Structure formats: structure tokens, C-alpha cells
Amino acid sequence: MRIAIDPVTRIEGHLSISLDIEDGRVKAAYCGGTMFRGFEAILQGRDPLDAIQITQRICGVCPADHAVASSLCVETALGITPPDNGRLLRNLVLGASFVQSHILHFYQLAALDFVDVAAVLKYEGKDQQLLALRGWAKAEVESNKPNAVGPFLPRFAGDYIADLDTNLGATKHYLQALHMHRLGLEMQAIFGGKAPHISGLVPGGVAKVPSVDTVEAFRSRLHEIKAFIADAYLPDVVSVAQAYPQYFDVGRGPGNLLSYGVFPEDNSRKKPLLAGGLYRNGSVSPLDPSKIKEDAKYSWASPASGLHPSAGQTAATPNKPDAYSWVKAPRYDGLVVEVGPLARVLITHTSGTNPALSSLVNASLRQLDKTPEALFSVMGRHLARALECKIIADACEAWLDQLKIGVPASARDYRIPESGQGFGLSEAARGALGHWMGISKRVISQYSCVVPTTWNCSPRDDQGQPGAVEQALTGVVIADKDNPIEAVRVVRAYDPCLACAVH
Numbered sequence: 371m372r373i374a375i376d377p378v379t380r381i382e383g384h385l386s387i388s389l390d391i392e393d394g395r396v397k398a399a400y401c402g403g404t405m406f407r408g409f410e411a412i413l414q415g416r417d418p419l420d421a422i423q424i425t426q427r428i429c430g431v432c433p434a435d436h437a438v439a440s441s442l443c444v445e446t447a448l449g450i451t452p453p454d455n456g457r458l459l460r461n462l463v464l465g466a467s468f469v470q471s472h473i474l475h476f477y478q479l480a481a482l483d484f485v486d487v488a489a490v491l492k493y494e495g496k497d498q499q500l501l502a503l504r505g506w507a508k509a510e511v512e513s514n515k516p517n518a519v520g521p522f523l524p525r526f527a528g529d530y531i532a533d534l535d536t537n538l539g540a541t542k543h544y545l546q547a548l549h550m551h552r553l554g555l556e557m558q559a560i561f562g563g564k565a566p567h568i569s570g571l572v573p574g575g576v577a578k579v580p581s582v583d584t585v586e587a588f589r590s591r592l593h594e595i596k597a598f599i600a601d602a603y604l605p606d607v608v609s610v611a612q613a614y615p616q617y618f619d620v621g622r623g624p625g626n627l628l629s630y631g632v633f634p635e636d637n638s639r640k641k642p643l644l645a646g647g648l649y650r651n652g653s654v655s656p657l658d659p660s661k662i663k664e665d666a667k668y669s670w671a672s673p674a675s676g677l678h679p680s681a682g683q684t685a686a687t688p689n690k691p692d693a694y695s696w697v698k699a700p701r702y703d704g705l706v707v708e709v710g711p712l713a714r715v716l717i718t719h720t721s722g723t724n725p726a727l728s729s730l731v732n733a734s735l736r737q738l739d740k741t742p743e744a745l746f747s748v749m750g751r752h753l754a755r756a757l758e759c760k761i762i763a764d765a766c767e768a769w770l771d772q773l774k775i776g777v778p779a780s781a782r783d784y785r786i787p788e789s790g791q792g793f794g795l796s797e798a799a800r801g802a803l804g805h806w807m808g809i810s811k812r813v814i815s816q817y818s819c820v821v822p823t824t825w826n827c828s829p830r831d832d833q834g835q836p837g838a839v840e841q842a843l844t845g846v847v848i849a850d851k852d853n854p855i856e857a858v859r860v861v862r863a864y865d866p867c868l869a870c871a872v873h
């Protein structure tokens with residue numbers, strides 16, 4: 371029997387999931403990106419400097435992340451690097467982007483798979499925000515209008531948390547998380563000019579010169595967010611993990627992890643806060659970006675298959691016989707890999723390059739009585755994302771302290787070459803983000819983005835290997851085919867962004 375979840379809600383963009391179910395288990399899963407965008411085609415013939423602005427429009431959630439990858443891409447083509455202040459301001463803008471994205475993902479998107487937000491109808495206390503939410507929800511329920519109580523209903527029936535206080539506490543944090551999201555955007559705007567879609571990232575650094583005012587404006591917001599991570603986000607993730615220990619055994623995925631490394635601590639980019647590499651069978655090896663290829667046998671997004679991103683092609687080919695997605699299928703050395711917080715955390719932990727991260731990972735696993743292997747799961751992905759969020763927020767404080775007040779943050783002198791190549795390998799909140807660019811006659815001749823959700827939500831490759839999320843879904847028990855909540859829990863733990871994936 372085949373069931374379809376189309377669209378999958380509470381993610382970014384348009385994703386369909388088809389599941390072949392046999393004896394109550396998923397036998398095969400298919401991820402479909404259901405929309406074409408074509409940013410890589412739009413970029414051709416444009417000024418290379420425009421790429422930093424145009425690629426940000428791929429997404430409303432992670433524009434800063436694209437701006438950083440695109441800046442690095444332009445910089446390698448131009449042969450320039452930012453001064454220390456530029457690197458630090460970029461880390462701060464990107465750090466604010468990650469932190470707000472992770473909090474938004476947990477509270478606004480994923481936690482509603484576990485928390486029973488309908489419990490607010492039973493609220494009897496004095497909290498003004500919860501009373502306002504209760505009043506709104508009651509009026510919606512009584513209105514009998516179609517789609518009442520959206521975005522909370524309709525939802526799949528399932529084993530939601532039963533404890534009233536846990537549900538009310540998490541619902542309160544849902545409302546506070548909206549404020550954290552705003553603070554995270556304001557922090558990006560303080561150094562990036564505006565948000566979303568920041569204007570201040572330029573080749574060679576950041577246009578803003580840090581002042582005492584901007585540093586302290588960023589810091590005061592950071593302190594609010596750090597308190598929320600410590601008092602709400604981390605404890606809530608642990609509570610959900612303790613309430614659903616079985617989800618440490620669901621959604622393993624391919625087991626191979628990839629990260630480019632991110633948040634450089636010096637200008638060599640060899641010492642990032644979060645390490646890069648390929649995790650395979652318990653050990654980490656260095657990456658060789660020439661081994662990245664994008665297959666397209668099952669994708670409508672490209673007429674050609676198996677190309678390195680520096681030669682990538684994007685053109686709508688809607689009549690391909692076997693295709694079922696607008697997402698391409700990137701592979702590393704032929705391997706299906708998972709990218710994202712789990713990849714960054716396990717690669718950094720295994721590499722031993724960040725003692726603060728390793729002690730946080732060890733303490734959390736001890737608290738939950740789990741081994742690192744258990745992180746390959748629905749709950750492991752939520753936990754890794756929350757732990758990374760704390761590490762990045764803490765690092766932002768250190769980067770603020772390293773800024774030199776009044777000192778410019780961008781390289782001044784550069785010229786666009788007649789021809790050239792660039793690449794920018796960075797990380798977005800959702801995982802490894804690569805931009806590749808060719809320049810000819812001083813304009814962009816070719817541009818490719820290989821984006822986190824392109825890796826995670828890819829369709830099958832030319833060898834027929836299912837993508838990472840397709841593998842994570844395979845074997846999952848679906849108790850009620852009309853309410854496949856187990857499947858959406860697996861998908862949402864990856865925090866997919868299909869707008870990015872199809873770009």
C-alpha cells in the first residue's frame with residue numbers, strides 16, 4: 371500500500387513524501403521537491419558581486435547563510451580575504467542566524483509533533499500570554515469556520531504528551547520563542563544592515579565598522595537568547611527526549627555525515643568552531659570537494675547527471691520518465707551523506723577539536739543514558755541541534771570581545787577578473803552549504819549551489835540509492851496509515867527547507 375503526505379506542513383517549502391507500507395512498516399520512501407525555482411540560471415550573465423544579494427533570495431530563513439557562502443565564493447575568485455573584524459562580524463551574523471533558526475525550528479515547527487498545544491484550552495492560571503492564546507483558541511473552536519485554529523490544527527492524531535504542566539510550559543516557550551526569533555533577526559541587522567536578506571555582507575568582509583553601540587546592542591540581545599537556551603530550549607529538548615525515549619531508535623538515516631566546518635577562528639579557515647570532514651564508521655577523514663557530484667536521473671532539475679558543481683547545469687526537464695523530484699541528488703564519492711547539526715556535532719566531537727562541545731555532548735548523553743550512536747535518530751537530531759545552539763551562542767560572546775572598535779571590517783581593493791573560478795564551502799543552519807561560480811568576460815558564466823536540504827531530501831541517485839531522509843524513513847513503523855505521525859516526526863527532525871533544496 372502507498373500513502374502520500376503532500377504537502378508536509380510545518381517545514382519550509384514544498385515537500386511531498388510517498389511511503390510504500392508493508393506489514394505496518396515503511397518498505398520504501400520517496401521525497402519529492404514539488405517546485406522549480408532556477409536561481410542558478412537567473413545568475414548567469416550577472417555581475418559576480420550581485421551573487422551575494424541574489425542567492426539570499428533563495429530563502430527567507432537562511433539568507434545570511436547563503437550570503438556567507440556566496441561571499442566566500444566571490445572571494446576565492448577575486449583572491450581576497452577579510453580582515454579579522456570582517457571574519458568576526460560574519461561569524462556573529464551567521465551565528466545569530468543559526469541560533470534563531472534552531473529555536474524557531476524546535477518550537478514553531480517540530481515540538482508540535484510532541485507537545486499537545488490544545489492543552490491551552492484547559493489553562494486556569496494568570497499568565498497574560500497564555501490567557502490571550504486560550505481566548506483566541508476558544509473563539510476559533512467556537513467559530514466553526516474551516517481551518518479554524520490554524521496553524522495548530524488540523525494535525526495528525528497521536529501519542530502527544532499527556533502532562534498538563536509540561537504542555538503549558540512548552541506552549542509558553544512557543545510564544546517566547548517568537549520573541550527570540552525577532553531578537554535573532556535584529557542581531558543580524560545590527561551588523562548586516564537589515565534582516566532578513568542582509569545588505570552589509572560584501573566581498574572581503576562586512577561593510578559595517580563595529581562601534582561600542584552596535585556591539586552592546588548585539589550583546590544585550592544575545593544575553594536574552596542565551597538565557598532562553600539555558601532555561602527553556604535545552605530543558606525542553608531533554609524533557610521531550612525523556613518522554614519519547616523510543617525515538618532514539620527511530621530514523622537512523624545513512625550513517626555517513628558531512629560538514630565543511632564553520633565559524634573560522636582565524637583567517638586560515640583551518641580552525642573552525644565546528645569541524646569539517648566526513649564521518650564514516652566512527653571516524654572522521656578530511657574532505658576532498660572534487661568528489662562531490664550531483665546526480666539527476668530522478669530529478670527534473672537538470673538535463674545532465676553526475677556533474678561536479680563547478681560544471682553543474684540547471685534547466686527544467688519536466689518530461690524525464692523516472693524523475694519524481696525537483697531536488698537533485700548530491701553524493702560524496704558516491705556515498706549518501708547526511709548534513710546538519712548532527713553532522714557538525716558528531717564530527718567536531720569525534721575530531722576532539724572543541725572541548726566545550728565534547729563535554730556538553732558527554733554530559734547530555736550521560737543524563738539521558740545514551741551512547742553517541744543513539745544520536746543517529748529523531749531525538750538525537752533534536753538534541754544535537756540544541757547543543758550546537760548553546761555552543762554557537764557562547765562563541766558569539768567571545769567573538770564580540772575580539773572585535774576591534776572603529777576598525778574597518780572589509781578588504782578595500784579588488785577587481786573582478788576577466789575570467790576565473792570561485793567556491794565557497796560553509797555551513798547553513800541545516801547543514802553543508804556550497805556555492806560554486808565561474809566567471810567569463812567579467813560576468814557569471816556558471817553558478818551552482820549545493821544546499822543542505824538538497825543533500826538530506828534528495829531523491830534516489832543514478833545508482834538507485836535512496837537519499838538520507840528516504841533512508842531514515844525506511845523501516846519506520848506506521849501505527850495508523852491515516853495519521854502517519856511517526857513519518858513526519860522523522861522528516862521534521864531534519865528541519866527540511868525545500869525552498870533551499872530546489873533553489
Ligand code: NFE
Nearest residue numbers: 429798799800823867870
Ligand atoms: Ni531555506 Fe537553508 C539552511 C540553506 S537549507 S533554510 O539552513 O542553505 O537547505
